[in-house]
Amino acid sequence: MSAPALAAPSAGRMAVPEVPRLLAGGPGRGPGADLPAHRTHWGPLPVVAAGALVRALEEVALTGRGGASFPLHRKLATVATRSRGDAVVVANGAEGEPGSRKDATLLALAPHLVLDGVQVAAAATGAASAWLVVERGASVDALHAALAARHDPVPVRVHALPRRYVASEETAMLRHLAGGPAQPTATRVLPVVSGLGGRPTLTSNVETLAQLAALAHRGPAWFAQVGEACEPGTRLVTVSDVRGSLVLEVATDAAVGGVLLAADVRPEAVGAVLVGGAMGRWHLPGRVAPQRLRSSTLAVLPPEHCPVAETASLVAHLARGSAGQCGPCRNGLPAIADDLALLTEGRLDAAGDERLQARLGLLPGRGACHLPDGTVAMVRSLLDALGDHVGLHRLGRPCAGAAARRVLPVPAPERSWR
Amino acid sequence: MSGPVTLHVDPVACRGHGLCAELLPELVTVDEWGYPVVADARVPPALLARARRAVRACPVLALRAQAEVSGTHARQGSRAARPPETRHKM
Ligand code: SF4
Ligand code: SF4
Numbered sequence: 393m394s395a396p397a398l399a400a401p402s403a404g405r406m407a408v409p410e411v412p413r414l415l416a417g418g419p420g421r422g423p424g425a426d427l428p429a430h431r432t433h434w435g436p437l438p439v440v441a442a443g444a445l446v447r448a449l450e451e452v453a454l455t456g457r458g459g460a461s462f463p464l465h466r467k468l469a470t471v472a473t474r475s476r477g478d479a480v481v482v483a484n485g486a487e488g489e490p491g492s493r494k495d496a497t498l499l500a501l502a503p504h505l506v507l508d509g510v511q512v513a514a515a516a517t518g519a520a521s522a523w524l525v526v527e528r529g530a531s532v533d534a535l536h537a538a539l540a541a542r543h544d545p546v547p548v549r550v551h552a553l554p555r556r557y558v559a560s561e562e563t564a565m566l567r568h569l570a571g572g573p574a575q576p577t578a579t580r581v582l583p584v585v586s587g588l589g590g591r592p593t594l595t596s597n598v599e600t601l602a603q604l605a606a607l608a609h610r611g612p613a614w615f616a617q618v619g620e621a622c623e624p625g626t627r628l629v630t631v632s633d634v635r636g637s638l639v640l641e642v643a644t645d646a647a648v649g650g651v652l653l654a655a656d657v658r659p660e661a662v663g664a665v666l667v668g669g670a671m672g673r674w675h676l677p678g679r680v681a682p683q684r685l686r687s688s689t690l691a692v693l694p695p696e697h698c699p700v701a702e703t704a705s706l707v708a709h710l711a712r713g714s715a716g717q718c719g720p721c722r723n724g725l726p727a728i729a730d731d732l733a734l735l736t737e738g739r740l741d742a743a744g745d746e747r748l749q750a751r752l753g754l755l756p757g758r759g760a761c762h763l764p765d766g767t768v769a770m771v772r773s774l775l776d777a778l779g780d781h782v783g784l785h786r787l788g789r790p791c792a793g794a795a796a797r798r799v800l801p802v803p804a805p806e807r808s809w810r
Numbered sequence: 811m812s813g814p815v816t817l818h819v820d821p822v823a824c825r826g827h828g829l830c831a832e833l834l835p836e837l838v839t840v841d842e843w844g845y846p847v848v849a850d851a852r853v854p855p856a857l858l859a860r861a862r863r864a865v866r867a868c869p870v871l872a873l874r875a876q877a878e879v880s881g882t883h884a885r886q887g888s889r890a891a892r893p894p895e896t897r898h899k900m
Binding site for chain 1: 819820821822824825826841842843844845847
């Protein structure tokens with residue numbers, strides 16, 4: 393394993409990944425954003441009929457890589473059945489997750505693989521139009537240049553979402569694409585049935601679409617050469633630590649410990665690991681190292697850092713990112729963030745601790761989206777898995793690590809939902 | 811209406827007036843900000859009539875009671891939770 397090399401500044405640090413497939417085109421290592429080089433590596437845009445594509449997707453059990461882990465073949469089959477040549481494909485490249493750089497890195501290093509995936513999905517679903525959604529502030533010039541270099545049958549437009557946590561949630565994203573605010577909709581109608589403008593809409597994460605393109609280019613047998621038997625292939629993962637973030641491509645059967653080693657993280661430098669980002673779970677390193685990685689972000693906290701402070705910062709970020717539509721979320725998240733800020737300083741007394749427990753108990757299931765539930769689960773994992781450290785804070789001993797730089801820096805969210 | 815009836819709050823519509831908790835304290839309490847908490851969504855038969863009254867009393871139609879429909883709980887590929895069914899309102 394060679395040492396991490398520097399990639400484009402916007403793309404985070406890049407290591408030589410364990411199984412370079414999607415990212416085979418990293419700097420100096422393949423086609424990258426150059427279309428002729430991409431075609432040399434992957435071949436011409438594949439033509440796959442809907443039925444064959446759905447079967448291949450089912451065979452390799454490709455699931456969404458944007459957090460939902462929903463089987464892609466089912467979404468694709470529904471849209472293909474519903475489409476009257478008017479379906480829409482929406483490629484979601486807006487991560488919105490502190491500590492995730494994998495989609496931005498993928499779009500920087502292999503835009504044409506994502507765009508091949510969009511075209512393959514569009515052809516199979518009978519789509520007439522497609523969107524590539526990124527976060528506002530992302531460099532879109534390279535994407536426009538990549539699109540201009542291609543002569544795709546289905547036109548693809550680039551759309552920028554506000555930088556707020558829930559903006560990239562499926563219904564929020566579709567609402568923004570339709571000209572509304574980027575807030576989740578409380579609707580029962582599935583986008584695959586009636587999405588953008590009432591058309592059947594396939595929304596998919598950009599990595600999922602790149603995986604789909606790789607599958608269409610090379611076939612299921614090739615796809616299944618690496619990874620877990622029941623869900624083969626690779627996944628992209630962002631590993632963050634005090635040095636910054638690094639995007640790796642690893643086999644789906646990679647263990648957390650192995651991924652950390654590949655990211656050049658020394659075991660003695662790990663005090664706690666947050667798997668899955670702001671809505672993820674905290675773990676002690678010894679416990680999580682042998683487990684299979686099933687998430688796309690790993691945040692590594694050195695032993696001298698404070699996981700309570702890190703959690704407080706994340707929850708404050710989530711509270712600011714809440715769409716504020718639902719009372720329990722609008723009130724509960726900032727309140728929990730305040731409790732955690734007190735806990736960080738060692739100033740949460742027994743009554744405060746009880747109040748925090750009550751708030752954590754009452755919040756889940758009472759919002760229109762999963763933000764409150766995911767936040768509570770993350771906070772609970774801190775209290776459970778890292779109870780020893782939390783105990784010191786409860787005893788009123790602020791820890792020196794609280795002042796350290798955050799491993800998952802949270803961006804200032806935009807004010808606007810438009 | 812036959813079959814078990816369940817009580818739901820549409821979190822986007824609810825204004826937290828707490829009227830429902832006043833009319834149906836057995837099933838609905840309020841959190842520290844006045845927003846309703848439904849402890850157990852299933853409405854016992856003895857409380858059905860009062861549950862219906864609370865539903866009708868909600869000024870923004872955020873409280874809903876519905877006959878439980880099984881097998882309709884797989885929203886595809888979205889992180890959005892399944893909001894309350896509106897068509898099966900009592
Ligand atoms: S639960 Fe929170 S983030 Fe989700 S829609 Fe409601 S207010 Fe917005
Ligand atoms: S009466 Fe309606 S608006 Fe008022 S708290 Fe109950 S559900 Fe919410």
